[in-house]
Amino acid sequence: MEMTSASVLVVGAGIGGIRSALDLAELGYGVLLIDSSPAIGGILAQLDYQFPNNHCGMCKMLPLVGRERASEFCMRKALFHDNIEIMPFTEAKELSGEPGAFQVTLLQKARQVDVNRCMGCGKCVEVCPVAVPDEFNQGLTDRKAVYRPVPQNLPNTYIIDREHCNKCGKCMIHCPTQAIDLFLIDTQRTVQVGAIILAGGTGFFDPAPLRDLYGCGAHPNVMTSLQFERLVSGVGPTQGRLLRPWDGKPIRRIAWIQCVGSRNLHLNRDYCSSICCMFALKEAVLAKQAGAGQVDTAVFYMDMRTYGKDFYRYQRWAQEEEGVRLIRSRVHTAVPSDDGTLSIRYVDDEGTMREEAFDLVVLSTGQAPQPGLKELMEKLGVSLNEAGFAAPQGFSQVRTDNPAVFVCGSVTGLKDISETLVQAGAAAAETATYLASKGVSTSKERIPEEKRDVTRAAPRVSVLLCKCMGSMEDGIDWRYLRGRLGGDRSVEAVLEVDQLCSEEVLDELLRKLEPTQTNRLLMGACLPYVYKRRLRHLGTRLGLNPLLVEVVDLRSLGFSGNGSSGEATKKAEILLGTALEGLKRRDPLSVASVPVNQRALVVGGGIAGMTAALTISQMGFPVTLVEKDRSLGGRLRHIYHTLDGPDPHRLLADTVKQVEDTPGIEVLTETEVVESFGRVGAFRTVLQDKGGRKHAVEHGVTIVATGAAAASPVEYCYGQSDRIFTQEEFEEVLAQFKLPKDRLKTVVMIQCVGSRDEKRPYCSRVCCSAALKNAFKALEWNKDARIYVLYRDLMTYGFLEGYYTSARAAGIRFIPYRPERKPEVSIQEGVPVVRFQDPILQREVQIKAEALVLSTGMVPPEDSEGLAQNLGLDRNQDGFFLEADAKWRPVDFLKEGVFVCGTAHSPRSIAESMAQAKSAAQRALAILQRKEIFSARMVADVKRSICTLCETCLSACPYEARSVDTEEGMIVVDQAACQGCGACAAACPSGAAFVRGLEDKTTMAVVEATLEDAFAHI
Structure with a gap:
C-alpha cells in the first residue's frame, strides 16, 4: 500500500466537488478528488438541459484567469488540471490522525478493464451474454455486464459490472488489445491530507417499492423526473422523441406530480427537496418544445416554490408563453386504463374532486441521503440532521463539528446548480483559510519560459508516433504513415516509440532531438487530453513555444483489431496530415504578463461584505472595505432572531469586532464609490466621503456587496394605522416587547405584498420564513394568540419545511389566496379589518386584526443604478446586479476581476449571503494570490x-x-x-x-489539407 500526500481530499466528483477542487487547485493546493462512481460528473452527467436556457455550461467553471493551467476541455467528458488528481471508483474506508494531519485509507475498486489498453472498440459488448437495467438511462434501457458508465466520458473505456458478470470470459477472448482481466483485485492507498471536503451529492427517493402511490415500477407510463430527463435526451432511449414506454406511441398529455417522497410525514420526510418545482417547469417546457406545442403539460403541486433569482419570471413565462398548466391540488391516485393512459384523480384548491387522463405521469421525486453517508460521517466526526444529511454549524453552510472537514452541495440537502457551486466555493474558501492557519504551503504558478526565437526559421517538424505499449501495433500501418509523413520536406524526422507518456521515453527523445534543427513537434498518441500538457513540456524542454507542439488523438479511431488496418490508417493519415499543415504555418505566440495589485476592494459593509473582507484578509491580503452608512452591519442590524436558533445580533457584534480588530482591513464608513476604471489585477477606484473629499484606491479585485433595501408597501392601508406593520417592523416590536398582549390576540399576516406581481415579478425568498419566525415569537408572547397567514405559495424550501409543519401543529392557520383575488383591508374604529375568500368554505371571511403584518420583500438600493454605472456593471430587469451566468458563474460578473455576493445579487438569507460572500472571496483569491497574470497564448x-x-x-x-x-x-x-x-x-x-493561432492562413491550410486527404481516399 503506497503512502502519498495532498493538501485536500475532496470526496465526491459531482459539480460541487469539481468546483471545490478547481478553486483550491487555482490557489496552488494539491487536491485529490475521489468518487465512488466509475466516472465523474454526478447527476449532471445525465442532464442534457439546464435552467434557464436549456444549455450545458459546465465548461464555464474552468479558470478564466491563467486558464492554461487547466486543460480547456468539455467538462461533461473530463477534467484535467495540474494540481488535481482524480480517482474514480474510489471510497474512503478508514480515517486516522487529527485535524490538519489526516491519514485516509482509500479503496479503489478494480474496473477489470485496463484503461491504458482499452480502445473503446465495443467488441466485448457484442459478445457479453448478460443484460441488466442501465443506470445511466434510469432503467429505461438495458446494458451489458461490460459497459461504459457514462457515454460521453473520456477516456471512453469500458468497465465490468462484477455483481452481474457471470465470468464466462467471452469478453477476454474477443478483446483485441487484451485489456480485460476478470481477476484484477481492488487496491488500497493511504493518503495524508490537511483537510477534507465532503461533496458526495444526494440520492433520490425511489417510489417503486411503494407501488400503491402512483404506480411507479408497476406501470411503464409512470416514471420519475430523472427518467424523463433521459427520455427527452437526444442520446437517450428514444433519441429525444416523446414516445410512451408502454407501446411506443407519441405522447400527447403529460402530468407532473410534485412532492413525491418530500413533504410527507408518513414517509418521515418532513422537508422540501428545493429543486423539484423548477425541475418540473423545465421538463414541462422541454416537452412542449419537443412536441412542437402539441403536447399538453400539467403540473400538480401544493406550493410552486420558485424562490430563486429569475425563477418566478420563468414560471410566468412557462405558463403564459409556453402554455404549461399549473394545478394546485393533492393528487389521490393515478389509475391505469387498458389503453395505457392513466387517470389522475385529484382534489383542487376549492375542494372539488376532479379527474383527467394522461399518456405519461412524471413523479418529481425528492432527495434521500446517499447510502453509506452515515457511516462516513461517523468516521469523520460530523453530525447529521434528523433527515440524515450533513448538518453544518451555526450560520455557516459549510463548517462541521470537525474543524478540518467541510461540506457543500447536496450532501447537506438537495441544491440546484448555482447554490451547489456557491457552497462549493465557500467550502474551498474555508478550507484554504484553515490550511493557511496551519502553515500549509501552496505550489506556485510556473512562469512560462521561451528560450528560442524561431519566428524567422523555416518549419522543421519532428513527428513522434506512439504505439501505446503495442495496443495500437496492429491497428495502423505504421510503415505507410512513416513514408507519407516523411515525404513532406518540412519534416525533420519521423520517430516511433512504444510509450510516449513515459518519462524515460521522453528523456530519450530529448537526447535525440536536441542535436537536430527541430522547431516544431507533431505527436500521434493515445489520450492526448490526458497527456497533452506533459507532452507539450517536452517541447518546452527543447525551448519551443507550446503552440508549436501539436498532439493528435490516434486512439479514438476505432481499431478493429483483426489485422485490417486500412480504415484506421486512412483516418490517421488525414488527422496527422491536417495537423502537420496547420503546424507548419503556425506562428509562435508570446505570453503577456500583467502585474497584480494584491489588494481587494469590498463595496458594502453588511454581513456579506464583512465576511468577504475577513476571508480575503485571513489569506494575508489587504482589503479596503467601503460602507456608505455610518456603521457596519447593513440589514443584519434589523434582524433580531432566526427560525433555527443562531443569534443574528451576536453574529453582527462578533463580525464587526473581528473586522475592526483585523489590521489588514481598512474600513471606510460614510464613503461611496464615484468612479472606477482599469482591468483585472489593476483597478483604480475613486471614493468620496460624506464631506465630499475624494481619494483613489488601487486594487486588483472588486467585490460588490451593497445589499438590498426593505420594500415599502403602498397597499393594505399601510401607514393609516399603528396596528399595521411590515415583517421587519413587527420583528422589532416583538424583540423589544413594545406590544402589549392584548394587541396580539388576533394577528393576520399577508404574504407577497408588492412581490410576485407586475411591478416586481420576483420572490424575495425570505418573507415566508420571516412570517413563520415572527408568528412563533408572537405565540411565545401570547400563547392564546390566533394567527392567520394569507399566502400564495409558502416558500419554506429545504429543511424550513419542518417549521411550517410545526407552525400548523401550533395552531397557526395558513390560508391560500389567488393573485386575482387578493385580500382587502379597511380600517374600522382604528382596527384593521381583513376580508378574503376562504377556498375551503367557499365564502368570504372577515377578521378584525389587532395586528396586521405585511410581508414586503426586498428591493435594490436606490443608488444601485449609479453604482453599477460607476463600476461598469450590468443589472437585471429587477435592478439586482447581473451575474455572468445564472448557474455556472453565480458570483462572477462578465467584467473579469469583479464579483458579487449577498442581497446585492438577489434576496437571500443570512447563511446564504455568508456562503455567497465566501464563494466570491474565493474567486477573488484566485487572482490575488498571483503576483502577475499571464495571458493565454490564443x-x-x-x-x-x-x-x-x-x-x-x-x-x-x-x-x-x-x-x-x-x-x-x-x-x-x-x-x-x-x-x-x-x-x-x-x-x-x-x-x-x-x-492568434487561428489566422486565416492557418485555418484555410488545415481545411484544404483535410478535404484533399479525404477526397484522396474516396
Whole structure:
C-alpha cells in the first residue's frame, strides 16, 4: 500500500466537488478528488438541459484567469488540471490522525478493464451474454455486464459490472488489445491530507417499492423526473422523441406530480427537496418544445416554490408563453386504463374532486441521503440532521463539528446548480483559510519560459508516433504513415516509440532531438487530453513555444483489431496530415504578463461584505472595505432572531469586532464609490466621503456587496394605522416587547405584498420564513394568540419545511389566496379589518386584526443604478446586479476581476449571503494570490493597418477586453481579460480583428489539407 500526500481530499466528483477542487487547485493546493462512481460528473452527467436556457455550461467553471493551467476541455467528458488528481471508483474506508494531519485509507475498486489498453472498440459488448437495467438511462434501457458508465466520458473505456458478470470470459477472448482481466483485485492507498471536503451529492427517493402511490415500477407510463430527463435526451432511449414506454406511441398529455417522497410525514420526510418545482417547469417546457406545442403539460403541486433569482419570471413565462398548466391540488391516485393512459384523480384548491387522463405521469421525486453517508460521517466526526444529511454549524453552510472537514452541495440537502457551486466555493474558501492557519504551503504558478526565437526559421517538424505499449501495433500501418509523413520536406524526422507518456521515453527523445534543427513537434498518441500538457513540456524542454507542439488523438479511431488496418490508417493519415499543415504555418505566440495589485476592494459593509473582507484578509491580503452608512452591519442590524436558533445580533457584534480588530482591513464608513476604471489585477477606484473629499484606491479585485433595501408597501392601508406593520417592523416590536398582549390576540399576516406581481415579478425568498419566525415569537408572547397567514405559495424550501409543519401543529392557520383575488383591508374604529375568500368554505371571511403584518420583500438600493454605472456593471430587469451566468458563474460578473455576493445579487438569507460572500472571496483569491497574470497564448489581436476604428468589436466583446487608445488612435486588447472567444473576429467587417493561432492562413491550410486527404481516399 503506497503512502502519498495532498493538501485536500475532496470526496465526491459531482459539480460541487469539481468546483471545490478547481478553486483550491487555482490557489496552488494539491487536491485529490475521489468518487465512488466509475466516472465523474454526478447527476449532471445525465442532464442534457439546464435552467434557464436549456444549455450545458459546465465548461464555464474552468479558470478564466491563467486558464492554461487547466486543460480547456468539455467538462461533461473530463477534467484535467495540474494540481488535481482524480480517482474514480474510489471510497474512503478508514480515517486516522487529527485535524490538519489526516491519514485516509482509500479503496479503489478494480474496473477489470485496463484503461491504458482499452480502445473503446465495443467488441466485448457484442459478445457479453448478460443484460441488466442501465443506470445511466434510469432503467429505461438495458446494458451489458461490460459497459461504459457514462457515454460521453473520456477516456471512453469500458468497465465490468462484477455483481452481474457471470465470468464466462467471452469478453477476454474477443478483446483485441487484451485489456480485460476478470481477476484484477481492488487496491488500497493511504493518503495524508490537511483537510477534507465532503461533496458526495444526494440520492433520490425511489417510489417503486411503494407501488400503491402512483404506480411507479408497476406501470411503464409512470416514471420519475430523472427518467424523463433521459427520455427527452437526444442520446437517450428514444433519441429525444416523446414516445410512451408502454407501446411506443407519441405522447400527447403529460402530468407532473410534485412532492413525491418530500413533504410527507408518513414517509418521515418532513422537508422540501428545493429543486423539484423548477425541475418540473423545465421538463414541462422541454416537452412542449419537443412536441412542437402539441403536447399538453400539467403540473400538480401544493406550493410552486420558485424562490430563486429569475425563477418566478420563468414560471410566468412557462405558463403564459409556453402554455404549461399549473394545478394546485393533492393528487389521490393515478389509475391505469387498458389503453395505457392513466387517470389522475385529484382534489383542487376549492375542494372539488376532479379527474383527467394522461399518456405519461412524471413523479418529481425528492432527495434521500446517499447510502453509506452515515457511516462516513461517523468516521469523520460530523453530525447529521434528523433527515440524515450533513448538518453544518451555526450560520455557516459549510463548517462541521470537525474543524478540518467541510461540506457543500447536496450532501447537506438537495441544491440546484448555482447554490451547489456557491457552497462549493465557500467550502474551498474555508478550507484554504484553515490550511493557511496551519502553515500549509501552496505550489506556485510556473512562469512560462521561451528560450528560442524561431519566428524567422523555416518549419522543421519532428513527428513522434506512439504505439501505446503495442495496443495500437496492429491497428495502423505504421510503415505507410512513416513514408507519407516523411515525404513532406518540412519534416525533420519521423520517430516511433512504444510509450510516449513515459518519462524515460521522453528523456530519450530529448537526447535525440536536441542535436537536430527541430522547431516544431507533431505527436500521434493515445489520450492526448490526458497527456497533452506533459507532452507539450517536452517541447518546452527543447525551448519551443507550446503552440508549436501539436498532439493528435490516434486512439479514438476505432481499431478493429483483426489485422485490417486500412480504415484506421486512412483516418490517421488525414488527422496527422491536417495537423502537420496547420503546424507548419503556425506562428509562435508570446505570453503577456500583467502585474497584480494584491489588494481587494469590498463595496458594502453588511454581513456579506464583512465576511468577504475577513476571508480575503485571513489569506494575508489587504482589503479596503467601503460602507456608505455610518456603521457596519447593513440589514443584519434589523434582524433580531432566526427560525433555527443562531443569534443574528451576536453574529453582527462578533463580525464587526473581528473586522475592526483585523489590521489588514481598512474600513471606510460614510464613503461611496464615484468612479472606477482599469482591468483585472489593476483597478483604480475613486471614493468620496460624506464631506465630499475624494481619494483613489488601487486594487486588483472588486467585490460588490451593497445589499438590498426593505420594500415599502403602498397597499393594505399601510401607514393609516399603528396596528399595521411590515415583517421587519413587527420583528422589532416583538424583540423589544413594545406590544402589549392584548394587541396580539388576533394577528393576520399577508404574504407577497408588492412581490410576485407586475411591478416586481420576483420572490424575495425570505418573507415566508420571516412570517413563520415572527408568528412563533408572537405565540411565545401570547400563547392564546390566533394567527392567520394569507399566502400564495409558502416558500419554506429545504429543511424550513419542518417549521411550517410545526407552525400548523401550533395552531397557526395558513390560508391560500389567488393573485386575482387578493385580500382587502379597511380600517374600522382604528382596527384593521381583513376580508378574503376562504377556498375551503367557499365564502368570504372577515377578521378584525389587532395586528396586521405585511410581508414586503426586498428591493435594490436606490443608488444601485449609479453604482453599477460607476463600476461598469450590468443589472437585471429587477435592478439586482447581473451575474455572468445564472448557474455556472453565480458570483462572477462578465467584467473579469469583479464579483458579487449577498442581497446585492438577489434576496437571500443570512447563511446564504455568508456562503455567497465566501464563494466570491474565493474567486477573488484566485487572482490575488498571483503576483502577475499571464495571458493565454490564443487571445485576440488587431491588424492595425486595416482597422477602420468602427468600434464594432468593442460592443461584441463580452469581457470588455477591447478599448480605444485615443492617443494612438487604435484598438487595443487587454490580453489578461481576453478569453479568446473570437466574437470580435466574427463581428469585424474588415477582418482586422483575429485570434492568434487561428489566422486565416492557418485555418484555410488545415481545411484544404483535410478535404484533399479525404477526397484522396474516396
